[in-house]
Amino acid sequence: xxxxxxxxxxxxxxxxxxxxxxxxxxxxxxxxxxxxxxxxxxxxxxxxxxxxxxxxxxxxxxxxxxxxxxxxxxxxxxxxxxxxxxxxxxxxxxxxxxxxxxxxxxxxxxxxxxxxxxxxxxxxxxxxxxxxxxxxxxxxxxxxxxxxxxxxxxxxxxxxxxxxxxxxxxxxxxxxxxxxxxxxxxxxxxxxxxxxxxxxxxxxxxxxxxxxxxxxxxxxxxxxxxxxxxxxxxxxxxxxxxxxxxxxxxxxxxxxxxxxxxxxxxxxxx
Amino acid sequence: xxxxxxxxxxxxxxxxxxxxxxxxxxxxxxxxxxxxxxxxxxxxxxxxxxxxxxxxxxxxxxxxxxxxxxxxxxxxxxxxxxxxxxxxxxxxxxxxxxxxxxxxxxxxxxxxxxxxxxxxxxxxxxxxxxxxxxxxxxxxxxxxxxxxxxxxxxxxxxxxxxxxxxxxxxxxxxxxxxxxxxxxxxxxxxxxxxxxxxxxxxxxxxxxxxxxxxxxxxxxxxxxxxxxxxxxxxxxxxxxxxxxxxxxxxxxxxxxxxxxxxxxxxxxxxxxxxxxxxxxxxxxx
Numbered sequence: 001x002x003x004x005x006x007x008x009x010x011x012x013x014x015x016x017x018x019x020x021x022x023x024x025x026x027x028x029x030x031x032x033x034x035x036x037x038x039x040x041x042x043x044x045x046x047x048x049x050x051x052x053x054x055x056x057x058x059x060x061x062x063x064x065x066x067x068x069x070x071x072x073x074x075x076x077x078x079x080x081x082x083x084x085x086x087x088x089x090x091x092x093x094x095x096x097x098x099x100x101x102x103x104x105x106x107x108x109x110x111x112x113x114x115x116x117x118x119x120x121x122x123x124x125x126x127x128x129x130x131x132x133x134x135x136x137x138x139x140x141x142x143x144x145x146x147x148x149x150x151x152x153x154x155x156x157x158x159x160x161x162x163x164x165x166x167x168x169x170x171x172x173x174x175x176x177x178x179x180x181x182x183x184x185x186x187x188x189x190x191x192x193x194x195x196x197x198x199x200x201x202x203x204x205x206x207x208x209x210x211x212x213x214x215x216x217x218x219x220x221x222x223x224x225x226x227x228x229x230x231x232x233x234x235x236x237x238x239x240x241x242x243x244x245x246x247x248x249x250x251x252x253x254x255x256x257x258x259x260x261x262x263x264x265x266x267x268x269x270x
Numbered sequence: 271x272x273x274x275x276x277x278x279x280x281x282x283x284x285x286x287x288x289x290x291x292x293x294x295x296x297x298x299x300x301x302x303x304x305x306x307x308x309x310x311x312x313x314x315x316x317x318x319x320x321x322x323x324x325x326x327x328x329x330x331x332x333x334x335x336x337x338x339x340x341x342x343x344x345x346x347x348x349x350x351x352x353x354x355x356x357x358x359x360x361x362x363x364x365x366x367x368x369x370x371x372x373x374x375x376x377x378x379x380x381x382x383x384x385x386x387x388x389x390x391x392x393x394x395x396x397x398x399x400x401x402x403x404x405x406x407x408x409x410x411x412x413x414x415x416x417x418x419x420x421x422x423x424x425x426x427x428x429x430x431x432x433x434x435x436x437x438x439x440x441x442x443x444x445x446x447x448x449x450x451x452x453x454x455x456x457x458x459x460x461x462x463x464x465x466x467x468x469x470x471x472x473x474x475x476x477x478x479x480x481x482x483x484x485x486x487x488x489x490x491x492x493x494x495x496x497x498x499x500x501x502x503x504x505x506x507x508x509x510x511x512x513x514x515x516x517x518x519x520x521x522x523x524x525x526x527x528x529x530x531x532x533x534x535x536x537x538x539x540x541x542x543x544x545x546x547x548x549x550x551x552x553x554x555x
Binding site (some may be wrong): 121122125126127129130132133134135136137141 | 286309332335337355358360361363364365367369371375376377378388389392393438442
């Protein structure tokens, strides 16, 4: 049993090392690719698949998040006579946390799953080996355009989700529950800083990078057969999901420290 | 016993070797697939590697182009050691090779012309689109598929797919073409078309050819030299006549397509088990 545990630990560590190497190669190759105009068509194509096609689902996610928050929070706030503050609660939650995280989770499922399945199928049908055999680096040709598309478009998709989240909250709060329109927006503007929006959008760069690297890695290393591709997709989603949550926690701590360093009194005064 | 003249194309003994492999060992976990292989592939000739499924034939030619890196040993291409090169330099070396994969490995999302265009756009300095198209058309004509430019791989038959893959493999005018099971899965007529194509390309382009196969009809037709692998080792090496008359029992079994007594004994035992499992009472209500 000890031998099995040891072997499993060594294999997991080796896999982490391979992943680290793959991530490093992808990031370095991305840096080179940005400087080369010849790779732009590949990046555009991936941006269309990854970004444009994800807009509707991300907008729907954002709208429902805003609406659900409004429904859940209205009664508590109305009980204390604070229903006009509903906008602050919804909008801060949406732009800072729920918008970015749920958009990223949605992308991990929709985009990450598709990336892993596509690259995994290419791997098991030797198409990745074919790219390599023709003297082209598959990381540069296949992983980098996907990574750059995810990196650049996840923050933009988060903005779409935020926008629809805010509108969703407004629809339920003002149109359905009859909160005063002016008061709703006044408190919202008072409580939501540009910093809050920026934090959510910046998180998107990290989430997009994590989703792309994990999904591409799982596709590149997928085991043979339909079962192998299916397993790789599942592992990619689980790993992306956990990474999103871990990154969200880490970034929240870092951004809080930055905020407290540069605006130490604002939280007390504000 | 392997005869003294076997392995005559070793690295030390053959100065005309375009690919030279010295003491190559490749393992997957504890499974040794290639065990201390030393051989040299002669320039301009067709070398056929035969052997039973799973004996390491594909692994061997993937090592030739360093798609797999050996656990130990050395691989040379035109006197330059390549197995220890970084990927960036290795990619330049790989442009001298053409590789035909067993299933063709055509890119599903590209049509035939785009598949063949891929290596050209990646490596050649051609900027004129029409010139690149002319090359694609010429390569397709060489494999007898001119007019199929706009077809997608899913619409092609197995044989056509392999011919397109071959056109892609020769797009950069390689010095060496490696074929992985080129006739597997094809009917005898389509298989013969592929054999003729291999001979034609070898004749017209003067390329060095390495073919991995277990199709003996194909091997006898195209080979200048046949190498047989068994349990990760070379057990026979020579021309077609030499292989036909080789005394090694594994070689004779393979070229005559006969199962060994041990394999048959396993089958007989398993058929007894099957009978025992399906006694009539099993089907009674």
